[in-house]
Amino acid sequence: MGATExxxxxxxxxxxxxxxxxxxxxxxxxxxxxxxxxxxxxAVELLESDWRVQVVWTQAPDAFGNGVADFLRATGxxxxxxxxxxxxxxxxxxxxxxxxxxxxxxxxxxxxxxAGYAKGRTVSGTMRPYGLDGQRLLHNGKPVxxxxxxxxxQQLDVLKEQCPEAADVAExxxxxxxxxxxxxxxxxxxxxxxxxxxxxxELVVVxxxxxxxxxxxxxLDLLPRLLSELPSDRFRVAVLVHPAVWFGxxxxxxxxxxxxxxxxxLLLFPPELxxxxxxxxxxxxxxxxxxxxxxxxxxxxxxxLVDSPPQLAVADIAPQSRLAGLAPRLQLDQPLLGQLRDGAxxxxxxxxxxSARPARAAGNLRRSFYRLxxxxxxxxxxxxxxxxxxxxxxxx
Numbered sequence: 001m002g003a004t005e006x007x008x009x010x011x012x013x014x015x016x017x018x019x020x021x022x023x024x025x026x027x028x029x030x031x032x033x034x035x036x037x038x039x040x041x042x043a044v045e046l047l048e049s050d051w052r053v054q055v056v057w058t059q060a061p062d063a064f065g066n067g068v069a070d071f072l073r074a075t076g077x078x079x080x081x082x083x084x085x086x087x088x089x090x091x092x093x094x095x096x097x098x099x100x101x102x103x104x105x106x107x108x109x110x111x112x113x114x115a116g117y118a119k120g121r122t123v124s125g126t127m128r129p130y131g132l133d134g135q136r137l138l139h140n141g142k143p144v145x146x147x148x149x150x151x152x153x154q155q156l157d158v159l160k161e162q163c164p165e166a167a168d169v170a171e172x173x174x175x176x177x178x179x180x181x182x183x184x185x186x187x188x189x190x191x192x193x194x195x196x197x198x199x200x201x202e203l204v205v206v207x208x209x210x211x212x213x214x215x216x217x218x219x220l221d222l223l224p225r226l227l228s229e230l231p232s233d234r235f236r237v238a239v240l241v242h243p244a245v246w247f248g249x250x251x252x253x254x255x256x257x258x259x260x261x262x263x264x265x266l267l268l269f270p271p272e273l274x275x276x277x278x279x280x281x282x283x284x285x286x287x288x289x290x291x292x293x294x295x296x297x298x299x300x301x302x303x304x305l306v307d308s309p310p311q312l313a314v315a316d317i318a319p320q321s322r323l324a325g326l327a328p329r330l331q332l333d334q335p336l337l338g339q340l341r342d343g344a345x346x347x348x349x350x351x352x353x354x355s356a357r358p359a360r361a362a363g364n365l366r367r368s369f370y371r372l373x374x375x376x377x378x379x380x381x382x383x384x385x386x387x388x389x390x391x392x393x394x395x396x
Contacts, residue, residue, distance in 0.1 A: 006084040010054050024054040025091040025373050028106055029077070032062040034243035034271065036096035036113040037071045042176055043094055043111060046366045052375060058085035060100045067247035067271070074272070092373050098131070102139035107146040107372045111365075115175070115291035115298075115319050115354055116151050129318060132159040137166040147368055151175040152356040154317040171368065174361030177276070178354050181299050184280050184386040191281040194389050195267065197236050202283040204230065204237050204340065209290025210244035215306050219332065220257070222286070222306070227264045229336045238267035240278055240292055246271040274387040284340050286330060294319045297327065298351040302343025304330045319353035326350070 009018035011026055029044050031037040048055045056078045059068045072079045080088075082100075090106035096113035117129035130136065132155060137143055148170040150156050160167045184191075197203045204226060208216035215222070226237045239258070246254055255268065262268050269278060279285065279295060284302045287293025297303045298319070305327045326349060328342050357364060362384055370377040 005081060007078065007080055010078060011056060011080070011088055011090075012084075021051070021054070024052055025375060027053055027055045027373075028080075028085060028090040028093040028104065029055060029057045030060050030085070030093055030095040030101065030104065031057060031068050031072055032060050032095070032097035032099055033064040033113070034067045034071050034247055035064075037068060038243075039096040039111060039113045039177065040094060041075060042180065043096075043109075043365060046362060047369050047373075050375075050378060053373070056080050056085075056090075058082050060095070060097075062097065062099050064244050064248060066250075067243065092369065094369075098136045098144065101144050108144060109147040109149065109369070109372065110145040111149040111176075112151065115178070115294045117155060117318065129155070129158060132162055134163040134165065137163045141165065143169045145169055146372060147171060149173045149365070149368075151178075151354065151361075152317070154356075158317060171364075172356055173364040173368070174357030174359075175355035176361040176365065178295060178298060178351070179359055179361050180384050180387060181276050181279065181295055182359070183384040184276055185299060187277075187386040187389065188280050190389045191277040194391055194393070195236075195238070195278065195281055197281060201234060201236050203281055204235055204284045204286065205240060205278055205282040205296070206237070207240045207279075207285055207287040207290065207292035207296065208242060208245065209288055209292070210242040210248065213288075213308060214242070214245075214290065215286075215288040216241060216245055219306050222330075222332070223258070223261045223266060224264070226286075226336060227261060227266060232265055236267060237265065238269065238278060238282075240269060240275050241271070242290065242292075243271050269390075269393060273390050273393050276387045277390050280387075284343050289320055289324070291320070293327075294323050294350060294354065297323050297345075298354045300345060302340070302345050303327045304339060304343045306330050306332070319350055322353040323350050 009015050016022055029040050031040055044055055047053055057072045058080045059072060059082055086103040093104045093106035093108045095101055096111045101108050117131040119130045143166045146169055148166060150170055150172045151174055153172050156170055156172055159170050208214050211217055223239060258268050282301055285293055285296040286304050288306055289308050293303050307329050330339060367377060
């Protein structure tokens with residue numbers, strides 16, 4: 001989309017000629033990847049119903065930007081070309097990644113797009129997380145964001161040490177995704193019925209992040225083994241694949257790679273289905289170093305992990321690291337059925353590493369948004385709703 005296709009409404013120098021509601025505060029939602037957009041959408045929902053607010057969307061440049069344009073169109077929101085968005089002023093900007101945010105003319109809020117800040121690098125013998133350092137938090141020596149959202153006090157301690165210049169803009173808010181998962185637990189029976197799991201069956205979910213060191217990258221043969229070794233009358237097997245796999249390789253290719261497994265009974269959920277319904281429905285989760293297995297453990301699921309390559313760097317303070325120290329490893333040279341019962345149930349320990357402000361993220365975020373917008377916060381916000389029941393999720 002080029003400069004000649006810039007929009008004239010609802011923002012722009014002549015927008016007042018065309019809009020129906022004038023004098024709205026404008027909020028720019030900056031999407032980088034499908035994963036970050038999913039998180040961003042949930043944050044936008046905290047303020048978009050306010051009659052004084054107009055939300056618009058844009059896609060920032062990113063190596064994993066495949067699929068973002070379709071996602072943004074599906075939201076039904078106004079989507080600005082990036083070139084227009086970075087040349088226009090807004091009252092607030094929200095993002096779940098750092099790329100190109102220094103070009104945005106607005107108070108910026110940056111939120112994590114996974115369970116905390118997991119990717120790490122070694123500093124003085126300690127594995128410290130990316131995302132809490134000056135390379136990402138600063139531009140020309142000043143903080144890029146007016147609010148850096150953290151889920152845990154340990155993250156704030158690390159940020160103060162690694163990037164003291166950004167300490168005043170960081171706040172421990174909590175984890176909105178985790179809170180939504182907890183709110184969804186009472187809907188477990190409805191999710192299982194919609195996913196085709198009978199009351200007599202147990203659901204085994206294989207959850208993979210992206211990259212060559214992921215479960216999907218290293219152990220794809222685990223899926224046909226599960227389908228072969230687990231009795232089909234007692235078990236259903238499902239797979240959750242990270243959006244960066246779906247859109248990095250293409251949905252057609254992912255479905256083709258897994259087509260024989262689907263024919264054998266594998267439940268393959270499309271990337272637009274809210275994966276949290278699947279986690280709540282699960283009995284067992286087999287995962288890797290990604291966030292999905294961590295969230296599963298935090299809500300009490302039995303979790304087993306595949307071994308990660310020794311060179312994989314996970315930050316010491318990350319909840320993924322906490323889970324890695326508790327969960328048993330899946331022994332791929334041994335029968336699988338008997339190992340399921342040994343899955344770690346470490347909800348309390350992992351949950352406290354995921355969020356230091358449980359059940360408070362929505363209220364904390366909303367309060368911060370309105371402070372930055374310079375608006376009074378409207379009446380009490382409704383409680384977090386469970387994620388939708390995935391009716392009609394099967395695709396032809």
